[in-house]
Amino acid sequence: xxxxxxxxxxxxxxxxxxxxxxxxxxxxxxxxxxxxxxxxxxxxxxxxxxxxxxxxxxxxxxxxxxxxxxxxxxxxxxxxxxxxxxxxxxxxxxxxxxxxxxxxxxxxxxxxxxxxxxxxxxxxxxxxxxxxxxxxxxxxxxxxxxxxxxxxxxxxxxxxxxxxxxxxxxxxxxxxxxxxxxxxxxxxxxxxxxxxxxxxxxxxxxxxxxxxxxxxxxxxxxxxxxxxxxxxxxxxxxxxxxxxxxxxxxxxxxxxxxx
Numbered sequence: 001x002x003x004x005x006x007x008x009x010x011x012x013x014x015x016x017x018x019x020x021x022x023x024x025x026x027x028x029x030x031x032x033x034x035x036x037x038x039x040x041x042x043x044x045x046x047x048x049x050x051x052x053x054x055x056x057x058x059x060x061x062x063x064x065x066x067x068x069x070x071x072x073x074x075x076x077x078x079x080x081x082x083x084x085x086x087x088x089x090x091x092x093x094x095x096x097x098x099x100x101x102x103x104x105x106x107x108x109x110x111x112x113x114x115x116x117x118x119x120x121x122x123x124x125x126x127x128x129x130x131x132x133x134x135x136x137x138x139x140x141x142x143x144x145x146x147x148x149x150x151x152x153x154x155x156x157x158x159x160x161x162x163x164x165x166x167x168x169x170x171x172x173x174x175x176x177x178x179x180x181x182x183x184x185x186x187x188x189x190x191x192x193x194x195x196x197x198x199x200x201x202x203x204x205x206x207x208x209x210x211x212x213x214x215x216x217x218x219x220x221x222x223x224x225x226x227x228x229x230x231x232x233x234x235x236x237x238x239x240x241x242x243x244x245x246x247x248x249x250x251x252x253x254x255x256x257x258x259x
Contacts, residue, residue, distance in 0.1 A: 002029075002032075002033030002036060002037070003029065003033070004018065004019055004020040004024075004029060004030045004033055005017065005018055005019070005030060005033035005034050005036075005037050006019070006037070007037045007040050007041055007044075007047075009046050009047050011194070011197065012046065012048040012049065012194070012197035012198070013047070013048070013049050013050070013051060013190055013193060013194055013197060014041045014044065014046075014047035014049070014050045014051070015050070015051045015052075015053055015190075016034070016037045016041060016050060016051070016052045016053070016090075017054075017055070018030065018034075018052075018053070018054045018055065018059075018060060019055065022058070023058055023060070023061035023062075023104070024054045024055070024058055024059065024060040024061065024109070025060070025061060025062065025063065025064040025065075026060055026062065026063050026064060026108040026109065026112070027063075027064035027067050028064075028067065028079065028082075030064075031082065031083055031086040031087075032082070032086065034086050034087075034089075034090060034112075035082075035085060035086035035089045035090075038086075038089035038090045038092075038093055039089060041093055041095070042089075042092075042093050042094060042095075045258070047095065048095060048196065048197040048198075048199075048201060048258070049095055049096045049097070049098075049193035049194065049196050049197055050093055050095055050096070050097040050098070050116075050193065051097075051098055051099075051100050051186070051189045051190055051193060052090065052097065052098070052099045052100065052112065052113070052115070052116055053099075053100040053186055053189070054100075054101070054102065054103075054105075054109075055102065056102055056182070056183075056186075057102060057103050058102060058103035058104050059099070059100075059101040059102055059103060059104060059105040059109050059112070059113065059125075060104070060105060060106075060109030061103075061104045061106050061107075061109055062106045062107030062108045062109050062110075062130070063107055063108040065134070080139060083139060083140050084139075084140060084141070086140075087111060087112065087115050087140045087141050088115075088141075090112070090115040090116070091114075091115040091116075091141070091145070091212075094205040094209065095196075095201070095204065095205065095208075096117055096118075096193045096196040096204060096208070097115070097117045097118070097193065098116050098117065098118040098119065098120060098189045098192050098193045099112065099113035099114075099115075099116040099118070099119045099120070099189070100120055100121075100185045100186050100188070100189035101113055101119060101120065101121035101122065101125050101127070101176065101185065102121070102122045102124075102125065102182050102185050103122070103124065103125060103126070103182075104125070104126050105121070105125065105126070105127045105128075106126065106127065106128050106129075106130055106164065107128075107129060107130055107131055107138070107142075108140050110127050110128060110129055110142065110146075111138060111140040111141045111142045111145070112140075113127070114141060114142070114145040114146060114149065115141065115145070117208070118177045118178075118192055118193070119175070119176040119177055119178075120176065120177065120178045120179075120180060120185055120188045120189045120192060121167050121170060121176045121179055121180075121185065122167065122179070122180065122181065122182035122184075122185045123167045123168075123179050123180070123181060123182065124167065124182050125166070125167045125170070125176075125179075125182075126164040126165070126166060127164065127165055127170050127175060127176070128158060128162065128163060128164040128165055129142045129146065129158050129159050129162065130162035130163075130164070131159075131162065132159060132160060132161070132162040133162040137159065138159060142159065143155075143159060146158065146159070146175075148215055149174060149175065150173050150174045150175055154173050167179045177192075178192070198255075198256065199256060200236075200238040200239075200242060200254075200256045200258075201238070201256070201258040202233060202236045202238060202258070202259070203233055203236070203238060203239070203242075206229040206230070206232065206233055207229075209225075209229060210222075210225055210226045210229050210230075213225050214226065236259060237257055237259040238254075238256045238258065238259060241254050241255065241256055241257065242254045242256065
């Protein structure tokens, strides 16, 4: 457990909780602790799905600018790779993930939300990539994950302008998947991924790898990846359980064991 980031598990759902008041600014220590929490969530068998949560008031308002203002090119060359690695570790958690967004998710905070499979936000949330207003660009995946999610033109609008979007617009452009009252954000996020806790864990892992991996290349490469992952699942116990249950009891009644 880190000073500012901790992983809590209950009922198969792990919560990666940011706690650096007042705004969860993503300094180097928070980034490193996020990476460690992602590794722990990946390795723990009692964590079958993950919620990334910043608390009741704010998700993450962005990078710690006070930490960055004096940095020169050489310093950022050293820090940029660990930053990318931390966020990549979150994106590669081989389990269903959802970002529970309250208040601000700006800059690095928005990029943090982009690492998840899904995003739930409060109706008072503000999301955006305002780095251009500081004379820089997003550096933790915003120029890559955002256009893959909402399309290049919409992503360019947000990155070029640095403007914030409210919950309704975020939902309309596909930046978030569900909008709820602020007090319901965390419970809605748990409900969203909780449905996968009893699912076929290795098949869910394969599905995520196939979809995410296929987005990085051409169709033919994606289809080859899909074939490899599909056939590999025939070596799992859950595949036998699922197909036998289907034949004997009909669909949706299998009791998977995660192997």
